Amino acid sequence: MRNLLSAGLMRLRKSQVFWFGEVVIVGFSIFMAVNIYIDKRMQGSTNVFDDGFFNYIVFMGIILAVFCMLFLGNEHGDGTIRNKITFGYPRYQIYLSYLIECCIAAFVFSMTYIIMYTAVGLPLLGAMQTSLIKAVLICFSGMILAFAYVSIYTLIALLNHNKAVAAVSGVVLAFVLLFIGISIRLKLEEPVTFDAVYVTEGEDRGEVKAVENDGYITGVKRAVYEFLDESLPGGQSIALSGMVENSACTWKYPAYSMLLLILTSGIGIVIFTRKDLK
């Protein structure tokens, strides 16, 4: 396993896909910091450092989809996965080594954003207003979420011989997860009531009344929506990057992500171990 990881990390260091991902992350972090600064200067908005600091968490789901599919897809495409199997490594070790390599890449991508955004954003936007403990907790949750994303993409990439099909599936899934997350959050953020203006005939001024919102979900349905919002990666991405006010539930995010990681990796290893490879 140690040798597999050693070889995998060497491969990662020399991977064009990895370095391309790094360039994109660096570009994105600088763009975010400068964009917020321009907004602040030109439009006098109250944008602060925090507004862009956690944005990478949403972006990570997509960039990791592209990275994992291309990086792991090459193992099938170039046939190099065969070298490991032919040499006698157990399949679960091969699977885990790929998972760890991609998790390391996810860690490096995340840290690159945090460092670059801080380096550019701090002089332009000033210090962070969120408490350090909360920021660390969100970053930690974001990291575990990134690992959960990696485990989902590793499952797809390693169980699919066709690099192109795997790449498309991965990227589509990344967007689907995000859209599901956004849809659930929009549903949950529906107000209990909304104001309606009642105008009586013959009167100039209307009366504002609170009307019950039919779109507001309650009871078991709300509980299910809240569970999905907290457990699915898309919902977590939206919540963590937007720094949801309700920080009391933040501890659930890494727990759910970890559960997802274990579940998808377990399923992946079981199928990969039995899979006929070409």
Add this chain to the structure above:
Amino acid sequence: MEYVLTTNALGKQYRHFKALHQIFMHVPKGSIYGFVGKNGAGKTTLIRLICGLQEPTSGEYKIYGVSNSQKEIADSRKRMGAVVENPSIYMDMSAEDNLKVQYRMIGMPSYDDIPELLQLVGLSNTGKKKAKNFSLGMRQRLGIAIALAGNPDFLVLDEPANGLDPQGVIEIRELILKLNREKQITVLISSHILDELAKLATDYGFIDQGQIVKEISAKALKASCRKCIRVTVTDAKAMCQLLDEKNLEYSIISDSEADIYGVNNISKLSIALAERGCEITALHEHGETLENYYMNLIGGGADA
């Protein structure tokens, strides 16, 4: 005889399709085992099984006496290298980097052997050139170099000459012979190019429709392929009379051509024919080739 690889009633079934059925195969140590069969006969499937890429659905195989059902098969696999179908190389890396990754993967303590390995396969001057810019032959040789990392003593090559130009075919042949003779590496090689295989193999296994039809050594094959003399004469009738009188076996090819078996003295035969007014206009030695043998074995019409 010591065998590197044996299979015992090995079978592989994909849903309702039997790709391999009751395969019995024996690859002697030190041999170059030519694995011959038409497209879809089951060559690559068998190679995938012994490389651990797929699991057999019945029977077993042994590598260095260790059964695939034993845990120790992983250790036996460390003694073999393989190139299955296409060479397994990172296209965006140089030959040296590809080997470095492989060396790390197999836990080699240093990269000291890499220049020698590159020299062996004729890729020592490729520098930083990436594998995607290599010719097909160079990629094939790099694939073999990767398979040779860790000094295996059993090499499995699936169609190594496929798609190569004549120069590439010769280079691969010379490399395989060198590995077998100088490093005593046992080679299992599947190939469609029978003439090329005939120049290499010390043993043959013929597979058809997922079953081994015949296993034979190159010596035994040579002995069973009778030599004859193909003559073109001016009077076939006179020749037949003479051959019947001399009790020589022959077969008529055309009105003027015949294959004569067991001729010891061509000069005497030529004089005897001349005395009967029959002249030899052309004469050459003719032998049954691996291709003829294969076609007879499989029953003709084969796509080997």
